[in-house]
Amino acid sequence: MESANTALSLLPDWIRGYDRARFRGDVIAGVTVGVVLVPQGMAYALLAGVPPVYGLYASLIPLLIYSLLGTSRHLAVGVVAIDSLIVAAGIALLAPTTTEQYLGHVFTLAIMVGVIQIIMGSLRFGFVVNLLSRPVITGFTAAAALIIGMSQLKHLLGIGLGRNLNVFILLTEALDRIGETHLLSFAIGAAGILILILCRKVWPKIPGPLVAVVMSALAVILFNLDQAGVAIVGTIPAGLPSLSVPAFSLESIKALMPIAITLSLIQFMGVISLGKVFAAKHSYRIFPNRELVVLGTMNVAGAVFQSIPVSGSFSRSAVNERSGAQTPFSNAIAALLIGLVLLFFTPLFYSLPIPIFASIIMVSAFGLIDVREVRYLLTIKAIDGVLALLTFAATLTLGIHQGVLVGVGMSVIVIMYRISFPNVAILGRLPGSRSFRNILNHPEAEQFDDILLLRVDASFSFANADRLRDVITREVGKRQSRAVILDASSINDLDTTALAVLADTHSVLKEQGIGLYIGGAKTNVLAVFKASGLAEDMGEDHFFLSPHRALTYVLKRWGRDAELDLQITSV
Numbered sequence: 001m002e003s004a005n006t007a008l009s010l011l012p013d014w015i016r017g018y019d020r021a022r023f024r025g026d027v028i029a030g031v032t033v034g035v036v037l038v039p040q041g042m043a044y045a046l047l048a049g050v051p052p053v054y055g056l057y058a059s060l061i062p063l064l065i066y067s068l069l070g071t072s073r074h075l076a077v078g079v080v081a082i083d084s085l086i087v088a089a090g091i092a093l094l095a096p097t098t099t100e101q102y103l104g105h106v107f108t109l110a111i112m113v114g115v116i117q118i119i120m121g122s123l124r125f126g127f128v129v130n131l132l133s134r135p136v137i138t139g140f141t142a143a144a145a146l147i148i149g150m151s152q153l154k155h156l157l158g159i160g161l162g163r164n165l166n167v168f169i170l171l172t173e174a175l176d177r178i179g180e181t182h183l184l185s186f187a188i189g190a191a192g193i194l195i196l197i198l199c200r201k202v203w204p205k206i207p208g209p210l211v212a213v214v215m216s217a218l219a220v221i222l223f224n225l226d227q228a229g230v231a232i233v234g235t236i237p238a239g240l241p242s243l244s245v246p247a248f249s250l251e252s253i254k255a256l257m258p259i260a261i262t263l264s265l266i267q268f269m270g271v272i273s274l275g276k277v278f279a280a281k282h283s284y285r286i287f288p289n290r291e292l293v294v295l296g297t298m299n300v301a302g303a304v305f306q307s308i309p310v311s312g313s314f315s316r317s318a319v320n321e322r323s324g325a326q327t328p329f330s331n332a333i334a335a336l337l338i339g340l341v342l343l344f345f346t347p348l349f350y351s352l353p354i355p356i357f358a359s360i361i362m363v364s365a366f367g368l369i370d371v372r373e374v375r376y377l378l379t380i381k382a383i384d385g386v387l388a389l390l391t392f393a394a395t396l397t398l399g400i401h402q403g404v405l406v407g408v409g410m411s412v413i414v415i416m417y418r419i420s421f422p423n424v425a426i427l428g429r430l431p432g433s434r435s436f437r438n439i440l441n442h443p444e445a446e447q448f449d450d451i452l453l454l455r456v457d458a459s460f461s462f463a464n465a466d467r468l469r470d471v472i473t474r475e476v477g478k479r480q481s482r483a484v485i486l487d488a489s490s491i492n493d494l495d496t497t498a499l500a501v502l503a504d505t506h507s508v509l510k511e512q513g514i515g516l517y518i519g520g521a522k523t524n525v526l527a528v529f530k531a532s533g534l535a536e537d538m539g540e541d542h543f544f545l546s547p548h549r550a551l552t553y554v555l556k557r558w559g560r561d562a563e564l565d566l567q568i569t570s571v
Helices: 002-009 020-047 053-057 061-069 081-092 099-122 126-131 134-151 153-157 167-176 183-201 208-223 250-282 288-303 314-322 329-349 354-366 371-380 382-398 400-420 465-479 496-511 523-532 534-538 547-557
Strands: 424-429 436-438 451-456 483-487 515-519
Touching (some): 020 081, 020 314, 020 354, 053 329, 081 134, 081 354, 081 400, 126 250, 126 288, 134 167, 134 371, 153 167, 153 183, 153 354, 167 382, 183 208, 183 354, 208 354, 250 314, 250 400, 382 400, 424 465, 436 451, 451 465, 465 496, 483 547, 496 515, 496 523, 523 534
Parallel strands (some): 451 483, 483 515
Antiparallel strands (some): 424 436
């Protein structure tokens, strides 16, 4: 019995209580996702700069791993357009001269990404992804989507443009050579875009990519379009991928490290954001640090079986949920379908035209540009909207990982500014109550000519300590104050620098005959006061459970009981 329980504990969480109904839902969802994944996987492989078959290889081992270890019931993993773009941008830095070199760098990058993710997850460093704030992700995604779309112009137009990922260079070169457009290739790509849009808007239950792929392949076969210059996929090797560990070099690792860090964070951000959406909708939990480890394991294990980097796909996850997925096992069903395709059906893909993959990538990419989100950010919090626009501009002009770094850097600057210049509110007492409010928002609040009441709306630290001292000094000079009451209820933490500034402020005020009183401090903040000796120096009668009690004490001490509201004199 004990051994049976031990064996059961080793099984994935979803296996407990698994029944025929869940299996039916997973099978339907897995097959549906697999059907969509075949053309998308091949298309995104081309976007990453590798032969289409590697997009199918990436849809095997990683999907099986997630089905066993993942915590999201609806997340569909595999190749993703933005990931493929980052891969192409990163490998371009190494300027490989052969396909074998290029593939070696891709697999090395996937392993590096996976190792970073496993280390971060094991050390519970998942919080680092918070550096990629909502505005940064919005701006980066929009720019990346635009780069992805423009990078496909060469396939859509049938023009041999370079590998440059600068949007402005791509667009300029395409316009200069627009007269060289291969009309048949353009017609196939344009027809693919139309089919995909119609399926998405008019017939959402129909898998648009599959329809576009089948119809374009039939057109090539029936009319011999490949003989007319339309580029096709050609021969795709049959069979499953073999075990292959890429050769590492210190130079390539150094060159790829910035892009590996960028990709590992962006992948994790995508997986967690998607996972949380579905978890909230269906009332279950996901575990971020575990997801980070699973994601890393997928990338490392996938890479040694010739997989390009993988993460969670928004579009396929939505399809997965709508199709009735119940557990991560739907990913295993999709992987099984891909495996059957690789074993028995690769000859069917010989005549697939490359322009149809360009249409799949472009429609998918441009769907990621969310103008309404930017408008929302600008409306609700202008600085967040500006941050999104700056990240967008930096990514377009400077490059993929440089754009992310600019966005993260600007986010840190904004955070430091907000910490360094917190709101310091001058308070007044609402008539007939024990409540104190900002006098700017509540002009009816009562003030005392010789008592300064104020509140710091932030943790008190080295970054903002001088700000509070300056406000106290300025306001005391204005009011001829005899007492300063600090509402500490919003101070969640207190570091040694802030403590030293408070001690100095207390000493200066004391020399002027002004008392400093603390009201409403949290237990952890009081503990710092006591441990430092400042509480003893100031006196226990200078600390109160609330600003109201501090005010009551001061007024009674001065014999000004009449200024207390008789209805609230109890403290």
